[in-house]
Amino acid sequence: MALNVLLVDDEEEFADAFSERLRLRGFTLHVANSGEKALRMIADGVAKVVILDLKMPGMDGIEVLRRIGKSHPGLQVMILSGHGSEKDEAIARNLGAFEYLRKPADIEAVLEALKRAENRLGRVE
């Protein structure tokens, strides 16, 4: 069964191309262009893995991550951001992000991280 992945990124052109590449590799992709929309979709149970940008208008990625940690601690969240400093990475990992990739990321690194997310989900469930 295809892994359901939620991509949270306000850069629509990035989200379009990136999500299509993952669909071509057999993943089921859902896209949210804001943190608020992402939390609504998570509440609806659309995905078990979240790929999250950090800097977005409105609610930023760190706040989304903090809220996911409280409401859905079993979700596997990976950060994919062009904005991250080492401090951001430490905060994100401390809030439960299992991976932190910087844009532009190599697709193989993303696939590797998704495989690990799948393994972690297998252990959690």
Next chain:
Amino acid sequence: MRRALGCSPLLIFRWKETSVAADELAFFGKIAAGVTHELKNVLAIINESSGLMTDLMAMSKDASFPMRDRFTRSIGKIEQQVRRGVEITSNFNRFAHSMDHPVVEADLNAVVALTVALSERFARLKNIRLSAIAEPEPVILSTQPFRLQMALTRAAEAVMQCLDGPGAISLQVQKGGGKPSVLISCETESGTLPDLPSLIRASSHWAELESLLDMLGASVEVAESGGAGSYRIVFA
């Protein structure tokens, strides 16, 4: 510093002037860091778009496409330039963030590596190869990162001025004997530069370098004999 401020109106004025400059630098750094972040987003979109083209080409590899090789080569060039762009923007982003705080704990290895990466282009234009050599272990300094990068750049530029042709300059971090230092060495096509000590003092960057090092609590040592072709910046 406080004692000096207490007794000299001129120094108080200069201190205030320096504080404004630090604020202005931090502002410049913030804007520059923001721009590099946006450039990374642009590079990410180009990267994913060219990646998608590669994926689609791979999926239709059995279909007839007379321009396939040229198309594939062009995508390869885009990917190569994206990697180059990421390296440049990442270095510039780190440089911009060096203006965030006047004084930080920094690894001298990382500062030298970044300085060399940012200055390589200036050296290349003069047919000079610039390189950084790190200590195996981190060399942590409490320093002014922006000013330190400026001093290291000036130190390399002072040597560049002494070379009248192709050559190589290395900045080597050392911690032998306790005090951290950076050994700046140069080689020309005909070997080392035996009259470097006198040439380097005549460089137009020399006075500024000494002034910057003074502000960093560092000093410069030029060996008059036995150390031809190199000189050393020593941190207190």
